Amino acid sequence: MAVEAAVSLVLRKLSNFLIQEAVYLYEVRDQVEWVERELKRMQCLLKDADAKQSGDERVKNWVADVRDVAYDAEDVIDTFILKIEQRRSGYAGFFKRFMRIHIELLSRRQVGNEIERIKNKIQEISASRLTFGIIDVGEGSSFKxxxxxxxxxxxxxxxETEVIGFEEDIKTLVGRLIKGDSRRCVVSVVGMGGLGKTTLAIKVYNNDAVKKHFDCCAWIFVSQEYVERDLLQSIIKCFMTLTKEELEMAEKMNSVFLLTTRNREVASYADARSSPHELQLxxxxxxxxxxxxxxxxxxxxxxxxxxxxxxxxxxxxxxxxxxxxxxxxxxxxxxxxxxxxxxxxxxxxxxxxxxxxxxxxxxxxxxxxxxxxxxxxxxxxxxxxxxxxxxxxxxxxxxxxxxxxxxxxxxxxxxxxxxxxxxxxxxxxxxxxxxxxxxxxxxxxxxxxxxxxxxxxKAREDKFLDVHHGNTNPLSPSKARRLAIHHATSKYTSLNRANPHLRSVLCITLDSGWLGKKQEDFLYRGFNLLRVLYLDVSNRKLPNEIGTLIHLRYLGFKVGGLTSLPSSISNLHNLETLHVEEGISIIYIPNSIWKMKQLRHVDVSYGRIINKGVWSKMVGRPSLGLDCLVNLQTLKRVEAGDWIEDCLGKLTTLKKLGVYEMHNSWQTKGLSNSLPKLDLLQSLRLHWWRTIPVFMPFSHHLHLKKMFLSGTLKKLPESYEFSPNLTKLTLASSQLMKDPMATLEKLPNLRILRLCYNSYMGKEMICSAQGFPQLKSLQVERLPELVEWRVEEGAMLRLLHLLICECSTLKRLPEGLQHVTTLEKLEVQRMPGEFNARMLENRGDDWHKIQHIPSLKIQ
Incomplete structure (x- = not known):
């Protein structure tokens, strides 16, 4: 029952409210404390009520009353806090201060009246529970x-896909796909929901024989509501590694579709000449x-x-x-x-x-x-x-x-x-x-x-969530706390169904577009109590009205055109997460963002902190105040600046750091001085414009699991200078002249290694025996000078996946690859025709090295 969780959430908010806003509550504090005590008591009654409500409509209504009164209490608290914040920032001067005091007295009187109404409602609910025999059974079960x-x-x-009992089905479907009609056809799998159709399809899709038979494969989900453009884009993304000529060739090929559906009529419509495969119990x-x-x-x-x-x-x-x-x-x-x-x-x-x-x-x-x-x-x-x-x-x-x-x-x-x-x-x-x-x-x-x-x-039943689809009318959202919009926002806002009680709006649309003025007003002015706002839109900027949503904890966008954040964003002093996905241009972040002391995660696409303010102009440096961000765990995809030297070392709670466009010595010096203080780091991503002047050791960063380094390295550090617990390492543009494998193969816990874009400029590479004891995935991409590669017997004993891409001078597959018997998948992309010809089955010179590998993909 989500009602128990709702009451628990309100109780935490009441407790914080009594502590943080004590100065504003001296006339109503006793009433608020009474509400808090009674809701705690009701919370202990809800488990017994939950066990009884399925068979008794009256108990079900009683539970609904508890939920509604908890929601009412939350509304009163959040509305009062909103008014306090608005007055804190909106009054100056003697007369205005006098007006503020006068209005605050009226507000306290108003909140007192609201709380008195809630008290009366709680008393009625408490008395009625005896009628239904609801007893106190404690706080209920939990988990460890x-x-x-x-x-x-x-x-x-x-x-983690569970597959039991589908062996014959897999065999039948694989046979139909690779030995069936030469025409373009659809092989359908039909059966009731939950029968395992998708699980079966995944196994067939990943089958080695299927992968070898088809030049390219794509996997997409088609929900009840979809946009054809998005489906086509999803398919294209699966073929992004193909050249233009290969894509044109693929278009001329007869393709085979594997379709899963509950509806036999859908299968017949997809291909009337192909009998569907009926999945049995x-x-x-x-x-x-x-x-x-x-x-x-x-x-x-x-x-x-x-x-x-x-x-x-x-x-x-x-x-x-x-x-x-x-x-x-x-x-x-x-x-x-x-x-x-x-x-x-x-x-x-x-x-x-x-x-x-x-x-x-x-x-x-x-x-x-x-x-x-x-x-x-x-x-x-x-x-x-x-x-x-x-x-x-x-x-x-x-x-x-x-x-x-x-x-x-x-x-x-x-x-x-x-x-x-x-x-x-x-x-x-x-x-x-x-x-x-x-x-x-x-x-x-x-x-x-x-x-x-x-x-x-269940969410609608508890007024936890209201979901609006493109082809349905929304349920009455008068008390729903969350709204999910699964289509264009404009279609919902045109219904003019504002809900002042909303705490979350998430527009996860299938056809994202621009927000017009009407939609912006609907979102930024209609819901003053929002805690969560996520938009799948393409606007280039946010309106200043975003700063009025002072309760926001999460602000996220999945956009293609956002270029700046307004200075009013600093008013969101409760914001915990700022997330901008898939940006295509630099996003300018106001310096004032660092006033937001509750920030936990800042993850933007190519963010640039803009330096403004009188103090900055006077001394030529920004006053960021990053040391106030005592909760910050994530700071990713942010451009380097003076803030590295001034403040980075004070962000001791950081777990994920990603900085790009580092190009001068004082930024590197600031980084070298700061990183040793960030001993909680788990993920580090650094991009230098050109050369990495000095590599600072990470041996004492025991939590550091992932590293991405882009920039010229004069020398690869010794293995003991890396974190002993490093599991994933990517090197790009390193320009190393000495074989990096001699060092990297000694990292005891490395599981994923990517050598990308000129990371190694030498001609020979050797993976020696006993090296890379935990490595499971190795990707070698765009090493233009690599000619010979040798893998000694006993190296990479746990390797599952190998990718070789755009190594134009590499003559042949690594010598000794046949000894890596654990290898499950080999991908070869954009390699010369002569290289690929060596892998031809039974007659290629390198076939003996790879004949044991279940999955071979050449693109």
Whole structure:
């Protein structure tokens, strides 16, 4: 029940309000404290109410009343804070100060009246709960973050797709794709939702025989609402490495499409001459194997004997549907091994005699209901994103923090606590991992469309979220706290459905465009209490009105044309995240941004801090005040400036730093002096204009996992000068003359290495035996002088992926590559025809080096 989380959020806000605004509350403080105490008491009642509301409409209404009164209290607090802030910045002089005092007295009287109304409502709700027999059962269940952190560090690095029982289907579909009709055709896979169609399609798409048969392949998701242009662009992105001539050739080829759909009519319409492949339900043995893989993930195999009978009864209710099996298995993996606990789950599934589809929906709903209350808003938040949307974990976590969901414990940061919650949802099989990074953390994720429908349904029921699609009218948003717009913003604003209660607006559109004056007024003047604003638009600048949204915690844009941020942005003193994605030009950032003391993440596309102010002009240097940013964790894609020398060393909480356009000695000196003080750094990206004058050692940066260095290096540092825990390294434009492999292969934890664009200008490269003990991915790109490459036996014993791109003078594949038996994928891009000819199957001179590699891709 998201209501418990909503009450918890309001309680935290009340507590902060009583501390921070005490001077303004001397007449109403007692009333506010009373509201805080009563809401705490009600929070302890909600778990019992949650257990009873599914069978009693009156209890359901009681829970809704608790939610509404909590929302009312939040509205009063936020509106009062807004008025205080407006008056702090809007009055000067004796007369104006007198008017400010007079209006503040009126405001306190008004807030007192509002709180008195809320008190009366709370008293009514409290008295009525006795009628329904609702009792205090404490704060409810939770989960242990420490165990999750251990799981997170040991999570698999590449792929997490569960495939059991599809062997024959894969064999059949692969055969139809590579041995079927020579005409352009569509091979469809049909079946009910949750049957595993997408999982099967992924396995077929990644099949070695399929990859070798087709010159190029593309994977896209087509949701119920889509824009043809975006689909075409997604396909083109998959072919970006092809030359113009290869693209033209591809257009003339007969292509084969693999389509998954629940609707047999769609399959027939796509290709009437191709019979669809109907995916069947899993058999009993396959069902039990999949269930055990999920339910007994953390428990010894001996537990199966104790729970096997109950487990098989539970599995029988899943109707052979993989999605339901992994969902209920994920739920039980978090339960005690006491058979009584499993019996309760079985009874809930069997409580009603319904058809298969209704029972599946009930199983998925049960997985949601079983979540600890603190996790429910995290799950509901996935309804914000469009169907089949690939969600970046970093962005999702920052949004969760800004929404106020996160309650860290111990010494962990809010971002770490949020990451634990994401991992918990993954382990419960409610969320799917799409990609993990080099150290095993989630990079992007997705939610199954049936669970997506569930998240939206539950979110609307709790007035947690309202979603507006292009072809539907929005539900009445009179109390919804969040609004997601999945189409052009102008279509929604034309409905003139303003909602002063909104805390979040996210425009994640399929057809992003420009915001007109009407749309800007709608967004920046209509919602004064916003905490989160994300826009998928193309405007070149933001209006000054953005500075009136003083409650904002998250401000994000996915734009192509934004060039500047207004100075009024410094009024957003609660802002935690400023994120500008995919910019194509320099974005000018006002110097005043550094007044925003709550900033945690600044991630912009080619940001440039502009130096303004009288003091700057007098002494010729900016007064940035970066030392005030005691919470800053991310500062990425920002142009170098005097701020490096003046302030960087004071940002001791930084975890991610990215600076470009460094070109003079004092910037380098400032960097050398500052970096040793930033011992929490996890990711570092530095771009020099030309030569890197000196390389500072990073051996004491124990948290540093990722480095990207661009610029001429006079000499590659010794291996002991790098962080001992470095997992990913990229070198670009380094102009090294000495073979870098002799040094880099000694890095004990390096998993990903990219040597890019003139990073090495020598003719010979050697990977020696026992070198690169942990390396899993190696990319060698645009090394124009490389002629010979040798891999000694025993080198790179864990390598999975190798990319060779635009090394025009390289004569042949590395000698000794045949000894790297772990290699799963070799990609060769834009190499000379003679080089490619050596890899021809059975007759190329280099075929013996690669015949053991499952996947070979030549472009």
């Amino acid at each position: 973050g420490e165990s999750l952190r251990r799981q997170r560090q040991t999570s698999p690095l590449f792929g 899993l058999g009993d043995e396959e069902v039990w194997k999949l269930f055990c893989k999920k339910a007994f993930l953390e428990q010894g195999i001996h537990y199966q004997q104790n729970l096997e009978k109950l487990g098989k009864e539970i599995v029988a209710k899943c109707c052979g549907l993989p999605l339901a099996i992994v969902a209920i298995g994920g739920l039980l993996s978090r339960k005690s091994t006491d058979p009584n606990e499993w019996e309760k789950v079985l009874q809930k599934i069997s409580s009603q005699s319904v058809d298969d589809e209704s029972r599946i929906a009930r199983i998925l709903a049960l997985s949601y209901e079983d979540l600890p209350y603190r996790l429910k808003p995290y799950f509901l938040y996935f309804g914000v994103f469009p169907e089949d949307h690939e969600i970046r974990a970093k962005k999702l976590i920052q949004l969760w923090v800004a929404e106020g969901f996160v309650e860290p414990t111990g010494d962990e940061t809010m971002e770490e606590a949020a990451e634990d919650c994401l991992e918990e949802l993954i382990h419960r099989s409610l969320i799917q991992v799409v990609k993990r990074n080099s150290i095993g953390r989630v990079k992007s994720c997705r939610i199954h469309d049936l669970l997506h429908e569930l998240s939206i349904s």
